[in-house]
Amino acid sequence: MSSLQRNIITGHNMKIIITESKREKAAINWLNKNYGDLEPYKTKKYPGHIFYRQGKEIIFYYNKKDGYVFVNYKEIWSFFESFFGMEYEQIQDLTKVWVEESYNLRVTTTFPTVDCPKM
Numbered sequence: 001m002s003s004l005q006r007n008i009i010t011g012h013n014m015k016i017i018i019t020e021s022k023r024e025k026a027a028i029n030w031l032n033k034n035y036g037d038l039e040p041y042k043t044k045k046y047p048g049h050i051f052y053r054q055g056k057e058i059i060f061y062y063n064k065k066d067g068y069v070f071v072n073y074k075e076i077w078s079f080f081e082s083f084f085g086m087e088y089e090q091i092q093d094l095t096k097v098w099v100e101e102s103y104n105l106r107v108t109t110t111f112p113t114v115d116c117p118k119m
Contacts, residue, residue, distance in 0.1 A: 023086075027084055028094070028097075028098055031076070031095075031102070035075075038052035038053060038103075039052070039054070040103075041053055043119070046117065049061050049062060049064065050064065053119060056119055057072070057075065057116075058116035059071075060076070060110075061117070068108055069095065069099050069110040070110070070112075071091075071110050071111065071112055072116055073112040077112040091112075092109060092110050092111075095110040
C-alpha cells in the first residue's frame with residue numbers, strides 16, 4: 001500500500017480538504033462582510049468598464065469585453081496573501097467565484113492591480 005493510499009484511508013488528505021474548504025468559506029464570508037455591497041460606477045472615460053467602489057475607493061473593476069476583473073491589491077489581494085496565506089492561483093479562483101456570485105458578472109479571470117483608476 002502506498003503512503004498516499006494510507007493517508008487517504010487514515011483521513012490525512014480529508015483533513016487538508018476540510019481545512020481548505022473552511023479557509024475558503026471564511027475568505028468568502030470576509031469578502032461579503034467587507035465588500036458585499038459595492039456600488040457599481042460607469043464613466044465615459046472608460047466606457048468598456050464597470051467599477052465597483054466603496055466610497056471613492058475602487059475595490060475591483062470589470063472589463064465587459066474580455067471578462068477580466070482587476071482586484072485592488074491593497075484592499076483585498078494582499079490581505080488574502082498575508083492573513084489567509086493563500087497563493088496567487090487560490091486568490092484568483094476565490095475572487096473569480098465571489099465576483100460571479102455576488103455581482104452576477106461573467107468573469108474570465110481575475111488579476112491583482114495596484115493601479116486602480118481614481119474616480
